[in-house]
Amino acid sequence: MxxxxxxxxxxxxxxxxxxxxxxxxxxxxxxxxxxxxxxxxxxxxxxxxxxxxxxxxxxxxxxxxxxxxxxxxxxxxxxxxxxxxxxxxxxxPTAGENARADDAEDSDDDPEEESDEEARPDPAVAEDVxxxxxxxxxxxxxxxxxxxxxxxxxxxxxxxxxxxxxxxxxxxxxxxxx
Structure with a gap:
């Protein structure tokens, strides 16, 4: 190619x-x-x-x-x-790393309050390359x-x-x- x-x-x-x-x-x-x-x-x-x-x-x-x-x-x-x-x-940084960094900036200061929904990867992000x-x-x-x-x-x-x-x-x- x-x-x-x-x-x-x-x-x-x-x-x-x-x-x-x-x-x-x-x-x-x-x-x-x-x-x-x-x-x-x-x-x-x-x-x-x-x-x-x-x-x-x-x-x-x-x-x-x-x-x-x-x-x-x-x-x-x-x-x-x-x-x-x-x-x-x-x-x-890959798409997933960029999304995780954005989520970290937007999240509350208490990391123990992460819900099950937040713990699962976003399927759309997983497909981004x-x-x-x-x-x-x-x-x-x-x-x-x-x-x-x-x-x-x-x-x-x-x-x-x-x-x-x-x-x-x-x-x-x-x-x-x-």
Whole structure:
């Protein structure tokens, strides 16, 4: 199965934002290693977004903004674990871990008051296989709900990244790179 990768960076902001492709060879590695490569691809602190797809299996987004930490989202962490990019996804919190962290933040301070209903895993969460930060593109105009819907709907990875590109304004650039 084939991989598709593209690295994009916006010029401008808001409605005046135009995305351009950035020439860089993406190699599998840790998020920090990839973040360093992405930061080195631009001259300023502009956001840099790597779009990764594995044909018919998963898509991933990797973002860095200057010296800010790298943010990663992968639509199917289980399938991606068997890919050349597995080191990039190895340390990401999974959908279930994200849900447990949210529940812990929302729960009362008395852990002994957990009901039987709370002790059972949510079947919807158990089926989710995404990992990472679904909010990595929220400030650019792609809400977390979109990434979660695309990762859980069985959407073709190429179609998913095009839909994200349409929201953010880089769909044409992305398609020109295919």
């Amino acid at each position: 084939a991989y598709f990768t593209a690295v994009l960076s916006p010029d401008g902001s808001g409605d005046d934002r135009e995305w351009r492709s950035v020439e860089i060879d993406l190699e599998a590695g840790s998020p920090d290693e990839l973040g360093d490569a992405l930061r080195g691809a631009v001259d300023d602190d502009s956001p840099v977004l790597a779009v990764l797809e594995r044909e018919d299996e998963w898509f991933a987004l990797v973002r860095t903004d200057g010296p800010i930490d790298v943010k990663v989202f992968v639509s199917d962490a289980v399938a991606a674990a068997d890919s050349a990019y597995a080191p990039l996804f190895a340390e990401l 995404w990992a990472g930060d679904p909010e990595l593109l929220t400030d650019l105009g792609c809400p977390a709900e979109v990434l979660l819907r695309l990762s859980g709907s069985g959407t073709d990875p190429a179609a998913a990244t095009v839909e994200i590109g349409e929201l953010l304004g880089f769909a044409d650039v992305l398609e020109s790179l295919r």
